[in-house]
Amino acid sequence: MRDLSTSYTTREALLTHGLRLFWSRGFTNVSVREVARAAGVDVALISRYYGSKLGLFEATLHEAYGLDGVVMPDGAALVDAIVQVFVTLDRGSDMPSVTRLIQMNADDEQVGHLVRKVYDELWQSKIEGVLGDPSRAALMSSAILGLCVAENSLKLDGFAAPHLPHYEQQVRFLLTAALNFEA
Amino acid sequence: MRDLSTSYTTREALLTHGLRLFWSRGFTNVSVREVARAAGVDVALISRYYGSKLGLFEATLHEAYGLDGVVMPDGAALVDAIVQVFVTLDRGSDMPSVTRLIQMNADDEQVGHLVRKVYDELWQSKIEGVLGDPSRAALMSSAILGLCVAENSLKLDGFAAPHLPHYEQQVRFLLTAALNFEA
DNA sequence: TCGCATAGTCAACAACCGTTGACTTAGGTT
DNA sequence: AACCTAAGTCAACGGTTGTTGACTATGCGA
Numbered sequence: 001m002r003d004l005s006t007s008y009t010t011r012e013a014l015l016t017h018g019l020r021l022f023w024s025r026g027f028t029n030v031s032v033r034e035v036a037r038a039a040g041v042d043v044a045l046i047s048r049y050y051g052s053k054l055g056l057f058e059a060t061l062h063e064a065y066g067l068d069g070v071v072m073p074d075g076a077a078l079v080d081a082i083v084q085v086f087v088t089l090d091r092g093s094d095m096p097s098v099t100r101l102i103q104m105n106a107d108d109e110q111v112g113h114l115v116r117k118v119y120d121e122l123w124q125s126k127i128e129g130v131l132g133d134p135s136r137a138a139l140m141s142s143a144i145l146g147l148c149v150a151e152n153s154l155k156l157d158g159f160a161a162p163h164l165p166h167y168e169q170q171v172r173f174l175l176t177a178a179l180n181f182e183a
Numbered sequence: 184m185r186d187l188s189t190s191y192t193t194r195e196a197l198l199t200h201g202l203r204l205f206w207s208r209g210f211t212n213v214s215v216r217e218v219a220r221a222a223g224v225d226v227a228l229i230s231r232y233y234g235s236k237l238g239l240f241e242a243t244l245h246e247a248y249g250l251d252g253v254v255m256p257d258g259a260a261l262v263d264a265i266v267q268v269f270v271t272l273d274r275g276s277d278m279p280s281v282t283r284l285i286q287m288n289a290d291d292e293q294v295g296h297l298v299r300k301v302y303d304e305l306w307q308s309k310i311e312g313v314l315g316d317p318s319r320a321a322l323m324s325s326a327i328l329g330l331c332v333a334e335n336s337l338k339l340d341g342f343a344a345p346h347l348p349h350y351e352q353q354v355r356f357l358l359t360a361a362l363n364f365e366a
Numbered sequence: 367t368c369g370c371a372t373a374g375t376c377a378a379c380a381a382c383c384g385t386t387g388a389c390t391t392a393g394g395t396t
Numbered sequence: 397a398a399c400c401t402a403a404g405t406c407a408a409c410g411g412t413t414g415t416t417g418a419c420t421a422t423g424c425g426a
Binding site for chain 2 (some may be wrong): 026029106141145
């Protein structure tokens with residue numbers, strides 16, 4: 001049987017709802033009281049179990065991106081993989097997007113540092129490992145970020161409708177261009 | 184002689200310091216008390232003169248981007264113009280960058296709407312007017328945004344040092360690529 | 367000189383923030 | 397049964413937020 005001890009359930013509930021809320025509205029815009037209310041538990045339990053609000057946030061980071069060892073293909077397949085993860089997977093899914101995470105938490109210095117570390121460990125370093133060239137990898141990252149910001153934050157007309165056939169084509173185009181960059 | 188009536192000076196001081204602070208740390212992360220302290224005036228004067236915190240923010244938007252009618256060139260010169268405004272002008276200058284403004288205020292829905300409107304009026308619609316193609320214009324915007332986010336928010340290694348000769352080259356490359364996008 | 371509108375000061379408001387410590391309750395072990 | 401550890405509850409702390417209204421001071425026109 002599954003372990004139904006209350007402590008486990010509470011911790012998990014806090015983690016789940018913290019994840020959902022932090023990712024939808026950013027760290028600073030979500031209060032611990034709100035997370036606790038969503039999880040149906042007392043506020044004090046957050047401090048008890050995760051030490052602090054930041055502790056809970058860090059836990060959600062590990063929960064979301066902690067252990068998966070994503071293997072990056074190279075060449076044109078790299079573009080496919082990125083498109084799949086950043087476009088197909090992120091869109092319409094509950095799974096939090098790293099790029100969305102970045103743009104939602106650009107305001108807080110402390111959190112921004114954490115987020116940056118996650119992005120680097122999860123994507124930047126891997127893309128760099130595949131491409132070999134840090135400069136080109138950085139350009140690819142910026143292309144990814146730009147597309148995400150344009151869509152989520154700026155809500156540009158061209159990107160506003162996710163079902164548009166243009167979108168994936170655009171993403172693919174820009175990524176391929178960045179991939180072929182020569183310094 | 185210059186008009187030295189106190190009311191004018193106070194309004195201007197609030198506007199100036201509000202501009203500086205809002206642009207450096209975002210709307211939500213700056214308190215009205217902080218702006219008032221920087222301006223050397225009482226907090227209540229913000230509500231008096233600008234109605235509310237949001238009112239002051241709107242005023243700073245108009246102050247920064249209100250009246251200048253930027254004329255956009257076309258073709259390759261468009262890339263030059265964008266590079267000049269978004270890279271050369273923004274960097275190291277006190278003049279607030281629109282892209283920086285966008286990324287700093289992505290968290291607040293109310294402010295985000297204002298910021299988006301400013302960006303569209305100031306750049307997106309103009310780029311679109313020059314290129315004719317909304318899809319390509321959106322792609323250029325996303326390229327611009329990505330470069331800005333990669334540099335300011337993510338602080339990627341490749342972009343961390345503004346004096347790097349690579350940077351302008353990268354910007355130019357990605358913008359040109361987006362410019363040549365064909366749907 | 368008498369108002370009077372405006373500028374500026376001050377204290378307080380109600381609401382929210384993250385965090386803490388004392389408390390009661392329950393479960394399992396000796 | 398007695399004990400003890402852990403879980404959960406509750407109220408309060410000190411701090412910050414944006415905003416308001418009553419107050420005084422100043423300068424200008426009648």
